[in-house]
Amino acid sequence: MNMMVSRRALLGGLVFGGGAAMLPGVALAWRSDAAAYPATHTFINGFVARRELAGTLAAIGKGQEAATFFGAGTQAMDSATPVGPDTVWRLYSMTKPITGIAAMLLVDEGKLRLDQPIADLLPAFANMKVQNTPDGSLADLRPAKTLITVRHLLTHTAGLGYNIIQKGPLRDAYNKAGLVGGQVSRLPIPGFPPITPAPSLTAFADRLATLPLVYEPGTRWSYSIGLDLMGRVIEVASGQPFDAFLKQRIFDPLGMKSTGFRVAEADVGRLTTNYAPLGGVLLPIDPARSSIYLDPPPMPYGGGGLVSSARDYDRFLAMLLGEGATGGVRIMSPETARLAMSNLLPEGADTRGSFVAGEGFGAGGRVSLASSPTGEGIFGWGGAAGTIGFVDRKRGYRAGGYAQYMPAEALPFQSGFGPAFFKDVMA
Structure with missing residues (x-):
């Protein structure tokens, strides 16, 4: 099972049935000239x-x-x-x-521009809506004033959400659409609904474009799924x-x-x-x-x-x-x-x-x-x-x-x- 687990929820005390193991004692350390960095060595050890x-x-x-x-x-x-x-x-x-640098390779070649609207490559993002209340109703929306740009995706300022950050109906809509940012385990994790991830970057981008933004693009830093969407932008811009x-x-x-x-x-x-x-x-x-x-x-x-x-x-x-x-x-x-x-x-x-x-x-x-x-x-x-x-x-x-x-x-x-x-x- 693919799962994107909330950091806060794991910290809050998930209980797993069996499989727990007590920590071992110190094993033989692998090292190379750790004496050059004594504080770091002491810290990690x-x-x-x-x-x-x-x-x-x-x-x-x-x-x-x-x-x-x-x-x-x-x-x-x-x-x-x-x-x-x-x-x-x-x-x-x-x-x-790494994804950010991949995008900058295309900027280097003139195939992308930092302030280029991603709708040039992904037309479905041309008419986005924004929640009037962040994480509020999916029906209480307004048209976005600004188009999402490459810069916005790179810097988490596109106004997009993240299922590990958002709450309420938008988080549920992300989960239902399989808009997750990674995978954690084959194992079912108690307290979390099963999520079927989007099967491709194309499907991911298409589904994401149908959901509202949390914030107006360019106005706020909000940790988001923007670098995952950037993967699809890179595909279209590069042809690979x-x-x-x-x-x-x-x-x-x-x-x-x-x-x-x-x-x-x-x-x-x-x-x-x-x-x-x-x-x-x-x-x-x-x-x-x-x-x-x-x-x-x-x-x-x-x-x-x-x-x-x-x-x-x-x-x-x-x-x-x-x-x-x-x-x-x-x-x-x-x-x-x-x-x-x-x-x-x-x-x-x-x-x-x-x-x-x-x-x-x-x-x-x-x-x-x-x-x-x-x-x-x-x-x-x-x-x-x-x-x-x-x-x-x-x-x-x-x-x-x-x-x-x-x-x-x-x-x-x-x-x-x-x-x-x-x-x-x-x-």
């Missing part, structure tokens, strides 16, 4: 030492130098395999910056299936051999198990050997569908830090790479009360500003299962933190990784 997570990993690189990988624990509580640079993790929303475009234009040139929307049977031995922490117990919600990622996905989810290794994602981050190039391979111009990692929010867009309050947003990732605690130059995003990846262009670093638990807010791994990293960098 602590989650395994305290028996809160099965395995954690960090990948840190400076400039275009080779990354340092260090970690603790194993891929699953019933596995003896230590985590390492080629362990496969569910990225969830760390997929969004979205997943094929990513493989040809990003994954193959950068040598990202462990990245995709599905885990091959031959690679299941490198896949982590995903857990839900509850009262000192880890509940396996997607065991590696029976993972939903072994099945072909209904569609390639540009907002949350990829799996990858720390080694692969570090190559993507190295390309960003190299302003479009790494390892002698250039996939986009420096000017477009810098644009992608700049603040692309529409002028006047309201971020108050959101995940990015007081920050900027670029092509699928948060952008730090001069007023941010770290100063400007940070670009990246995290995933629903605890992962996080970013580049620090000002200081010349790239960093990724990896764990597998849902929701990300259940433990302070994702939220604390950046501060630990910056403690090392600024020491």
